[in-house]
Amino acid sequence: MEEQSRRTFLQNAGLASFASVSGITAGPERVKELFIHHVFFYLKEPNNAQHEAQLLEGLHKLAKVPTIQYVHIGKPAVTNRSVIVKDYTISWMCFFKNIIEEEIYQTHPIHLEFIEQYSHLWEKVVVYDAVGPKNVG
Known part of the structure; x- marks a missing residue:
């Protein structure tokens, strides 16, 4: 025993x-809602390696916002299925503990500086925000 x-x-x-x-x-009464912020950047010049490098530099700076729990920066994968969208240049996905942490990120000086210094590089961004309970499954 x-x-x-x-x-x-x-x-x-x-x-x-x-x-x-x-x-x-x-x-179970204290389950928090994870907040995922996924941004797809469409560069004005998608084949310009210098502009892509500048955007990546900015995203690495942006990753230092303290409320971000996890960051993933990516490019379109070489997968080929009819449902896959691959027309963007760079993908930025970050995780927050909850929506409040994401709202802090939106007004954080690092985020505002990122927009000011790098927005001239893209022609558009598409954002998908999602919430859900942590640790499902």
């Missing part, structure tokens, strides 16, 4: 550690 209690203690301690690192709160 002593070994079982020790094992249970270690399992519970491990789960508690994981919960504190991942932001999970105890109990």
Whole structure:
């Protein structure tokens, strides 16, 4: 019985550690809504490597906004299915704990400076924002 209690203690301690690192709160009543902000940039000159490099530089600076939990910067994949959209130049996806954290990001000086310094590079952006409970599945 002593070994079982020790094992249970270690399992519970491990789960508690994981919960504190991942932001999970105890109990179903405290599930937070993860906020995902996905932006697709369409450069004015999509084949201009210098402009693409400048935008990437700006996005790496933008990733320093403190409320961002995770960032992914990407380019269209080489997949070929009829439902896949590949007409953008650069994709920027970032995760926030909730909508409040994303709203802070929208008005953060780093974000405003990014728009001011790099918006001349793109002809349009398309944004998809999504919310949902954390850790589904």
